[in-house]
Amino acid sequence: MKYLHLVWAALLRRKTRTAFTLLSVLAAFLLFGMLDAVRTAFDAGTNAAGADRMIVSSRFSIIQPLPYSLLSQIETVPGVKAVAYANWFGGTYQDPKNFFPNFAISPNYLDLYPDIVLPPAERKAFDATRTGAVVGATLAKRFGWKIGDRIPLIGSIFPKRDGDSTWTFDLVGIFKARDAREAGLEQQMLFHWKYFDEANAYYRNQVGWYIVKVADPAQSDRIAQAIDRLSQNSDHETRTETEQAFQLAFAKQIGDIGLIVGGIMAAVFFTLLLLTGNTMAQAVRERVPELAVLKTLGFSNRVVLLLVLAESVLLVALGGVLGLGLAALLLPAVNAAAGGQIVLPPVGLATWTLGIALMLLIGLVVGALPALRGMRLNIVDALAGR
Amino acid sequence: MTALVEIRKLSKTYVRGKQKVEVLHGVDLDIAAGDFLALMGPSGSGKTTLLNLIGGLDTPSAGSITVGGQRIDQLGSGALARWRASHVGFVFQFYNLLPMLSAQKNVELPLLLTRLSAAQRRKNAAIALQLVGLQDRATHKPTELSGGQQQRVAIARAFVSDPALLVCDEPTGDLDRQSAEEVLTLLRRLNREHGKTIVMVTHDPKAAEHATHTLHLDKGELVETAAMAH
Numbered sequence A: 001m002k003y004l005h006l007v008w009a010a011l012l013r014r015k016t017r018t019a020f021t022l023l024s025v026l027a028a029f030l031l032f033g034m035l036d037a038v039r040t041a042f043d044a045g046t047n048a049a050g051a052d053r054m055i056v057s058s059r060f061s062i063i064q065p066l067p068y069s070l071l072s073q074i075e076t077v078p079g080v081k082a083v084a085y086a087n088w089f090g091g092t093y094q095d096p097k098n099f100f101p102n103f104a105i106s107p108n109y110l111d112l113y114p115d116i117v118l119p120p121a122e123r124k125a126f127d128a129t130r131t132g133a134v135v136g137a138t139l140a141k142r143f144g145w146k147i148g149d150r151i152p153l154i155g156s157i158f159p160k161r162d163g164d165s166t167w168t169f170d171l172v173g174i175f176k177a178r179d180a181r182e183a184g185l186e187q188q189m190l191f192h193w194k195y196f197d198e199a200n201a202y203y204r205n206q207v208g209w210y211i212v213k214v215a216d217p218a219q220s221d222r223i224a225q226a227i228d229r230l231s232q233n234s235d236h237e238t239r240t241e242t243e244q245a246f247q248l249a250f251a252k253q254i255g256d257i258g259l260i261v262g263g264i265m266a267a268v269f270f271t272l273l274l275l276t277g278n279t280m281a282q283a284v285r286e287r288v289p290e291l292a293v294l295k296t297l298g299f300s301n302r303v304v305l306l307l308v309l310a311e312s313v314l315l316v317a318l319g320g321v322l323g324l325g326l327a328a329l330l331l332p333a334v335n336a337a338a339g340g341q342i343v344l345p346p347v348g349l350a351t352w353t354l355g356i357a358l359m360l361l362i363g364l365v366v367g368a369l370p371a372l373r374g375m376r377l378n379i380v381d382a383l384a385g386r
Numbered sequence B: 001m002t003a004l005v006e007i008r009k010l011s012k013t014y015v016r017g018k019q020k021v022e023v024l025h026g027v028d029l030d031i032a033a034g035d036f037l038a039l040m041g042p043s044g045s046g047k048t049t050l051l052n053l054i055g056g057l058d059t060p061s062a063g064s065i066t067v068g069g070q071r072i073d074q075l076g077s078g079a080l081a082r083w084r085a086s087h088v089g090f091v092f093q094f095y096n097l098l099p100m101l102s103a104q105k106n107v108e109l110p111l112l113l114t115r116l117s118a119a120q121r122r123k124n125a126a127i128a129l130q131l132v133g134l135q136d137r138a139t140h141k142p143t144e145l146s147g148g149q150q151q152r153v154a155i156a157r158a159f160v161s162d163p164a165l166l167v168c169d170e171p172t173g174d175l176d177r178q179s180a181e182e183v184l185t186l187l188r189r190l191n192r193e194h195g196k197t198i199v200m201v202t203h204d205p206k207a208a209e210h211a212t213h214t215l216h217l218d219k220g221e222l223v224e225t226a227a228m229a230h
């Protein structure tokens, strides 16, 4: 550590060049922090889902409704512990661009989703209010809603039976996600299926999908088959799959996010390698006489090698930590700017670990050749400027 | 008088591609402990080459060099580096200070290789700077010092770790008369008062007058210099 001031001195020798290199390292790791958050956000969608829940939807299309009469039949299938249901509403608030997930749910829906945390008093109020609605905290913040507000949604898909397309809901509760990784839940708005079913112009006694809680996840395959047999050869055949499979299929429609993120980062880091590699090569080239002086004074080849390596690792680590730190600071702002449409998780331990490993690796790779050059340099030739 | 440096049949050949250049041919030389030797000779005669060999910066093609009873011509590069750190100090024509470090930090450089604590390193470097009369310039960077001052900082760096031998390659070659005199006076004090053995290459007869002996090198051989003897 007593050599540290030599490493600093080397970096400060060309302040502008060091600043620019630092900036590009910073930019690369800022991007890394952001993209890794995107990747984590998508991974969470597939990982966090409980394997004890299954989704029953139409075999043909998610927008094709299923009859309400199926409920009692599914409930009798052995191994089924509870059945809830929901219907997509697709209402918008004030402006059609203000998209957020909103749907009508059965009275026991929240019991099947312990992931959604609603204070008991608000749950009670919800159960007691026919036109009641509960929203996630993110959504409430986005539109500045408070409990007691009356919220008009435009039912662009489902107008009311009286021809009016404005549905008014009484906000009675604001819920949170149990786990930060499921923060996406907090963008939802939920209200009573009964209200929806009675008041909408088109559907009667129909539900969008059923949610089935099984007693033993190991039995879920058998139970799924039994449920799908109920509607075999009818006009409303079902497909029952785990929630995880359901979400995985959805995420795959967007593309393999991991692969895309990996590809972008590989390109960015490759460019970074060339850039910092060039900086380091230049830095050592112009310092050849100085390194020769150190060796003259008795600094060993090993110490000279380590000095140059430390210089490049410090350069990359400094820019990298600043970049990742900036990403950590900016992510909440990005989430706020996105108005809750996407919720990126904070820069976590895994990202920091991977990031720091990458910084060390890049620093070492980039420093290796210049360091070897410094180590092998012949004192007499270098002093004579040969 | 005991010889600090004993050189026997020393040869140095540089190989450049297929060409071989024999720069030194069988040089024999004893340098007594406490001597201040001036080494003169025409350009290209091999003065720097000889000095680099004595200081352990380079290894000979043939012959032997013994310094303080230790053969240094057979040491590997690691052992040679360790030997240089504790036995020899270097002064060059162009000072060769590290431009980013203050005078104080430049002088402390050789002490980084010792077991001294940071406080001791600071103290020893301060004493060395005081000895060359630059204690008030300790925080200055080389660019903020005159050539003569830079060379005095370089001299402080050369003796701060208390080596027995100082090798100086044209230490006044880049200085005006006045600064050169200051530097030479300083070297003479180090020789007389601190017992440093000094080998100095110079083109300047006036500089050589400060030395106790002068030797001439011509085409890689030491020549008799009866004409120079007073």
Ligand SMILES: Nc1ncnc2c1ncn2[C@@H]1O[C@H](COP(=O)(O)OP(=O)(O)OP(=O)(O)O)[C@@H](O)[C@H]1O
Binding pocket: A380, A381, B014, B015, B016, B021, B023, B041, B042, B043, B044, B045, B046, B047, B048, B049, B050
């Ligand atoms: N590394 C080397 N490779 C090839 N030739 C070399 C090398 N070092 C020195 N020489 C040659 O050896 C000869 C002596 O060089 P040296 O530097 O010792 O001379 P010098 O007496 O110090 O000269 P000057 O007074 O100009 O400094 C020169 O001809 C030089 O070209």
Ligand SMILES: [Mg+2]
Binding pocket: B047, B048, B049, B169
């Ligand atoms: Mg020379």
